[in-house]
Amino acid sequence: MTGSNALMRNPSHKGLPPLPSAQPDDRTTAERRAADAEMARVLKTKPLRMASDSDSGAIAYWKHEPLHDVVEPMADHVIMTYPAGSQALERRTGQTAAISTARPGVVTIIPAGSTSRWDIHRPMHVVQLYLPQRTLLRIADEANAASPEDLLERTGHPDAITSRLLLSAADALDGSAALDTLFRQQLTDLLATRLLAAHVGVAAIPQPTIGGLSPSILRRAIERLRSDCDADVSLSALASDAGLSRFHFCRSFKESTGLSPHAWLRQHRLEQAMNMLRESDESVVSIAAALGYSTQTAFAAAFRKLTGETPSDWRRRVR
Template sequence: MSKPVLLDTLQDQLGTSSARHCELPMDERPHADAEMTRVLKTKPVSMASDPSSGAITFWRHDPLHDVVRPMADHVIMTFPAEPVPFERRDGKAFVKGMTRPGTVTIIPAGSTSRWDIHRPLSVLQLYLPQTTLNRVAHEAGTTEVGDLVERTAHPDSITSRLLVSAADALDGCAALDALFRHQLTDLLATRLLAAHTGTAATIQPVMGGLSPKVLGRAIERLRSDSDADVSLAALASEAGVSRFHFCRAFKESTGLSPHAWLRQHRLEQAMNMLRDSNASVVSVAAALGYSSQTAFAAAFKKLTGETPSDWRSRMR
């Protein structure tokens, strides 16, 4: 790994103390969302977080000229819009480039650098705790977890596409969104282990699906209309396997990821209610756990090409 060396040059280049910020104890480093809010001088357009996985945020911010202080979590970011010129200074290192779509920037926990971004910018960020990276590595059968490599506008269309999908696939339904976010974070962590550590991890393949009995229990939990916990952790725990192995074995058995299966099931429920009852669209949205009629209508149209009201009119 090419580790940043933060020596006395930081005092001149960044206008900071010559003390090595990365030596701050973990509990004294700011959370990534708090530090990004300070640096970007705005609040994220959207943010979803979970203690077991981390957080995903989408920002639109003005030009900035500031030092990003060492953070407790790793930050992985990608840029979905037009290229924007930037400079990044880290000790003796200096990078000048463009924030192009299809690239990723990785700021490992504990590192610091100065950023100069010269135009307004849209950016998606994943805040990834080291504990999540360690868990995924363990579940994937990786014996050694290398340090994340610091990257700046590094070409990686796979990681970039995965992170961009976070903005496209959140439906406004708490259960669906949490399940998707858990899957996405684990998948991104797997990708980072394989492509962005000093020692590329070897991910052990998952062989075979779930047994009929275990699969039946998982589907029963996903079908539940109660407040049953359908988080990835709960599904995997009931199946007696890790989150990593559950996702892959469930897809092997059904052809769909747990999130895609639940989304399809909720769509079928919505269609039945719209076709067979006089329940209002607002009532259907609430019954299926959507935060609003607008969120439900957008998710329904994304999957069917029609609004719930138009689909109901056509079916009757």
């Protein structure tokens, strides 16, 4: 086991089922259980919130009870972090055990195809990313990085960058569908880049991209982002229209505008909201729905984050 965890040999666990073998799983990816299904089996509950994307995998927020079970080999990599509190983790494979602490600022990684037994003694909250290997390979190619080696197993491993990215994903599981999808796509690419740099056998170093988008390509991208059709604002559609990979499109767009595509769209939607609040008598609920937010609460939270005021308070002040 690699990482900063305490390692022990031949731990004693009387009365528990045998430890999983340390031998690699030889089943094909198609024969392994999907990560969300295996997590539901092991955690014996459903996620509080979850969102998936065919190109990028899935993000789930769980609250689960104490756990004493074997996690069987999964088709995708699982990367997780912990929103709050402090909780002991024990992960055992073969004759090796890793003991660490779940807390904000650390990550745990279960590589695709690996199996281990887990002991968690108290209820806990966890955010999980289910990352397909094809996404990791795509990012390595787009970033001109060396092909990734196998992901390293991590148990409560300090990595504040990855932890913050995953926790921000949990905050974006409710809200505007178009914004959330674009954010998750960007987030997954960022996380895959981070994993290549910090959590593979030989770290892959992405090459820098210099320069922004040409004026005509930037104009087309902004036209797509302003479109009322959510399908037009997927990261794949934006990058394809620009003739770039998703990785390079995001970097070039931010170089041109100072904002990521997701941040630009969020700001644009809230500017639309300001115009509607100021110039119409539409209810806040109707404005939230018109802008693609799933609930008035999600819209109000996003609006307040930008302006420091609720939509109703802002409307009363500017009229």
